[in-house]
Amino acid sequence: xxxxxxxxxxxxxxxxxxxxxxxxxxxxxxxxxxxxxxxxxxxxxxxxxxxxxxxxxxxxxxxxxxxxxxxxxxxxxxxxxxxxxxxxxxxxxxxxxxxxxxxxxxxxx
Amino acid sequence: xxxxxxxxxxxxxxxxxxxxxxxxxxxxxxxxxxxxxxxxxxxxxxxxxxxxxxxxxxxxxxxxxxxxxxxxxxxxxxxxxxxxxxxxxxxxxxxxxxxxxxxxxxxxxxxxxxxxxxxxxxxxxxxxxxxxxxxxxxxxxxxxxxxxxxxxxxxxxxxxxxxxxxx
Numbered sequence: 001x002x003x004x005x006x007x008x009x010x011x012x013x014x015x016x017x018x019x020x021x022x023x024x025x026x027x028x029x030x031x032x033x034x035x036x037x038x039x040x041x042x043x044x045x046x047x048x049x050x051x052x053x054x055x056x057x058x059x060x061x062x063x064x065x066x067x068x069x070x071x072x073x074x075x076x077x078x079x080x081x082x083x084x085x086x087x088x089x090x091x092x093x094x095x096x097x098x099x100x101x102x103x104x105x106x107x108x109x
Numbered sequence: 110x111x112x113x114x115x116x117x118x119x120x121x122x123x124x125x126x127x128x129x130x131x132x133x134x135x136x137x138x139x140x141x142x143x144x145x146x147x148x149x150x151x152x153x154x155x156x157x158x159x160x161x162x163x164x165x166x167x168x169x170x171x172x173x174x175x176x177x178x179x180x181x182x183x184x185x186x187x188x189x190x191x192x193x194x195x196x197x198x199x200x201x202x203x204x205x206x207x208x209x210x211x212x213x214x215x216x217x218x219x220x221x222x223x224x225x226x227x228x229x230x231x232x233x234x235x236x237x238x239x240x241x242x243x244x245x246x247x248x249x250x251x252x253x254x255x256x257x258x259x260x261x262x263x264x265x266x267x268x269x270x271x272x273x274x275x276x
Contacts, residue, residue, distance in 0.1 A: 018190050025197035033249050034206055037235060038193055044230065045190040067135045074132070080186075084229035088236050091249065095237045101249065104205045 004060045011053030019046035031102035032094055040087030047083075048076050115157075122160050123153040167274065174272040175223075181268070185231040192232040196251065205252050208237065211259065213244040213266050220273035227265055234259060 025038025055072040062068070102108070130145040131137075196204055215221055221244065225236040228248055233255030238247040250256035259265065 018194065021190075021194040021197050025193060028197060028202065029204070031206075033235070034204060034251060037233070037249075037251050038197055040229065040235060041186070041189050041193050045186055067132065070132050080230075081226070084226040088225060088229055091235055091237050095247070101206055101208060103207075 001060070004056065008053045008057045011049050011056070015046045015049030015053065017046075018042045018049065022046060030106070030108035032099050033091065033101050036087055036091055040083065044080060044083040047079050051076050051079070118157040118160070119153050122157040123149050125160070126152060171273060178268060178272045182227055182230065185227070189230060189232040192255075203252065207250055207253070207256060209248050209250055209256050209260060211246055211248070213246065213270075215244045215266070215270060215273070216241070217273055220269055223272070224266065224269045227269065228259065231255075231265065232258075 019042060022039050022042030025042065026035050029035045029038055051072050055069045055076075058072070059066075059069045126149040127146060130149060131142075134141055134145060196202060213224065215224060218241070221239055221241055225239050225246070228234050228236045228246070233251040235249045236246060237249050239245070248256070248259060250259070
């Protein structure tokens with residue numbers, strides 16, 4: 001049980017770290033497109049790791065309800081499909097609207 | 110043959126939806142199971158062509174290759190996050206964004222989707238636009254190195270083309 005707790009804590013910690021990095025990136029990066037780089041990627045792995053941690057914890061803590069980990073596994077799958085698609089959709093909308101990409105040396109917007 | 114493909118599509122859709130029903134409902138009494146299966150059958154007959162489309166030839170081999178491709182993709186996602194974390198937390202923020210264009214040999218809907226989503230998930234690049242007719246991609250790269258990985262190495266294009274046999 002101790003090993004499970006360590007693994008789950010590590011997964012949750014890593015997930016929180018990547019989500020936090022995504023938020024910091026959202027604040028630090030200079031323009032729309034680069035900000036999407038931070039949020040689009042970090043939310044995928046961060047959310048996935050947190051759900052994976054919850055899945056493992058539930059699997060060992062309540063082995064009689066195996067349906068919950070299965071549902072969580074589907075959540076991870078859908079996040080991994082939906083997140084890049086949504087990022088791409090936002091990016092495409094911005095590009096078609098004519099948002100100028102930031103280049104090196106310009107002022108941040 | 111045409112009828113066989115249709116039956117295969119309906120059966121596959123039905124099986125996938127039945128599995129979903131059982132997993133998501135979590136109730137195993139007769140009434141819920143039967144009503145679920147009836148609904149699955151109706152939906153499968155009406156709209157199976159949304160999920161299973163075209164020739165069923167070599168579908169098994171493609172699924173197998175996709176199953177091998179996915180772990181590599183997951184590893185790329187981890188690398189991408191470490192890359193973004195490094196760029197975000199570095200005091201000087203080593204970014205130099207640019208937009209690149211390139212063409213691929215891919216034409217199939219699903220292979221283009223896979224490549225576009227893979228590009229978005231791998232280090233430093235996000236797909237902006239895809240033009241299916243010429244297999245052309247517009248990609249926003251956060252720095253020079255990730256752009257070169259797509260333009261020069263072309264590892265990912267070759268891998269996706271290998272999975273969907275569109276070389």
